Amino acid sequence: MLEGVIITSAVLGVLGCVIALILNFAGDKFYVSINEKTEKIIEVLPGNNCGGCGYAGCSALAEAISNGTAAPNACPVGGSELAKEIAKITGKKAVDTKRMVAFVHCGGDCVKSVRKGDYSGSSSCISAKAVQGNGGKACLSGCMGYGTCVDVCEFGALSIKNGISVVDKEKCRACGKCIKVCPNSLISFVPYDAAVTVKCSSQERGAVVKSQCSVGCLGCTLCTKQCPVNAIQMNGNVARIDYSLCTSCGACAEKCPSKCIIVNTVQ
């Protein structure tokens, strides 16, 4: 009886010791040095692993920054303050980045846009887009307002107001998740301090747009001629502003016949 106990504990004990020795040996042999820099950068990064930088997560980005494949300002969430902090750790100069925010290029809320049908399926833009008719909206490229972008936003920056999605630019951290998820590709980055924005993405001809929405871009190209610095280009039938040239004069918004170019003081 006692002998059994001794043998049992001896065998398990020896087994445990052998395993411990092997692991200990392996730990030394296979030791991978973690860069001190990397650890420090991981500490200052936001740590919510949103993937907005394009890396697998905050620790992957930290590694990329410390071995030089990513710039210190690669984290879109932390902005320029974080970039400075990281630059201090890596000893590199932080390039001052313009803060970007997401912007929904649609202004056709429930008052301004025409509805053509009723959609009563699951309340997700992706499912609504899977059937015909853009969620009941006459305009086939407008915001359906089922809030798939609201659901993916980790920062609570998006909300549905009057049936369309609106970005609160104070809360937006430019992770880009809403941009990827919008089935109508309505969202893109604009500079935080952008003075004017085109709130339409419809590629239809002017007459069609007019019948669908009172604030749609008619493709009249009036704004492109108004702009003193040629910052507005037509992307098919819809105007798009090149913010590297825009001087925030607001001449385009003044002349826009359908008022789809918005001056961003009230937004």
Place this chain on the structure above:
Amino acid sequence: MFKDLLFIMLGSALVNNVVLSQFLGLCPFLGVSKKTDTAIGMGSAVIFVITIASAITSLVYTYILVRFNLEFLNTIAFILVIAALVQFVEMFLKKFSPPLYNSLGVYLPLITTNCAVLGVALTNVQKEYDFITSVANGFATSVGFTIAIIILAGIRERIDEKAVPESFRGTPITLATAGLMALAFFGFKGLL
């Protein structure tokens, strides 16, 4: 011999599917099946670990436990061996195969507590499989796990976009789905 091996593998991959008919490894099955790509990651990590674990546990059983007449210790000894093995594999991969480590990294530590691994080791012992059969059985079982988790992940991705009744959202509908999958897999009983 080869025919027997094939039958054992078919049996443990489909007919006696580790999750859907033996109800082992349910925790990762439900936890890591939200997206297909994470399910594939978990599945491949499980294949990797279970195959190696069944080889090692088979050796430990025949050369240590049987020798000292300590067969009753199999559960505790296997847990010890599997936990250490997972640790070792993690260190090894980190050093020699960073890409593989990066893709499996998150899932490897989770597998230590995956009862499917222990389940396979104990089944091997119960059915008195020899070394090669154990490894084959382990591999087939983990392939079965991977099949099940990938199917569930695919279904869950689709369910996410459907109008599920409020009280069924989340875990309940997932469990109901898993139950229906188990029923469907029951149909494989006719294979053998």
